[in-house]
Amino acid sequence: MQNIFFDSSETLIRIVLSSVIVYICIVAFHKVSGKRSTSQLNNFDWVVTVMIGSIGASTIVLDNVPIVEGMASIVSLLALQYLVTKYAAISPEFANFIVSEPRVVFYQGQFLPEAMRKERLTRQEIECAMRSEGIHDYDQVAAVVFESDAKLTIIPKRDPLDRLDEQGNIKPSDTLKPLY
Numbered sequence: 585m586q587n588i589f590f591d592s593s594e595t596l597i598r599i600v601l602s603s604v605i606v607y608i609c610i611v612a613f614h615k616v617s618g619k620r621s622t623s624q625l626n627n628f629d630w631v632v633t634v635m636i637g638s639i640g641a642s643t644i645v646l647d648n649v650p651i652v653e654g655m656a657s658i659v660s661l662l663a664l665q666y667l668v669t670k671y672a673a674i675s676p677e678f679a680n681f682i683v684s685e686p687r688v689v690f691y692q693g694q695f696l697p698e699a700m701r702k703e704r705l706t707r708q709e710i711e712c713a714m715r716s717e718g719i720h721d722y723d724q725v726a727a728v729v730f731e732s733d734a735k736l737t738i739i740p741k742r743d744p745l746d747r748l749d750e751q752g753n754i755k756p757s758d759t760l761k762p763l764y
Contacts, residue, residue, distance in 0.1 A: 595647070602644045602651060609655045610640055617662045626683045626732045632665045683732050690728035703730045714738055 590596070636658050643654025672679040689699045690710055700706070710728050713736035719725055729737045 598647065599644060605651055606640050606643050606654065610636065610658065613658060613662055617666060628668065628682050632661055635661055686729050686731045688727050689730050690725060693722045705730060710736060
């Protein structure tokens with residue numbers, strides 16, 4: 585229980601200086617690496633964001649992690665993220681490997697229990713997403729998609745005249761076609 589509230593002035597000064605330096609470096613690194621480095625587009629982006637936070641905190645608080653080493657590891661993670669996302673942008677196979685596929689969990693007024701079970705979603709979570717979009721009735725919704733970034737997207741029904749193809753069949757929306 586020794587040093588629970590205060591260790592020393594030297595430790596406090598080191599933590600304050602480390603905080604300022606690490607903060608400036610992380611902001612600068614993210615500015616250089618682009619918007620993708622702070623996004624949470626998929627699980628990979630989220631993992632990198634959490635790792636950077638952990639490394640930043642360790643660099644600030646732990647006296648055995650020098651600032652240069654902490655920043656080198658953050659730069660390494662951002663470089664890896666850049667390379668992985670760059671390769672995923674040109675290789676559909678690789679993109680499919682690292683990015684979760686979106687899944688329809690509600691379609692044409694029906695909850696899809698098998699899809700919900702696979703994604704570990706409850707009816708209440710889907711209904712909450714509908715309410716947050718101002719949806720009052722299931723018949724206002726064409727589909728609900730559980731996206732790669734773990735968000736629920738509500739696709740409202742289209743105008744009835746816009747929903748039919750040349751043969752009079754109901755056509756799916758352009759954004760839902762790839763999910764079939």
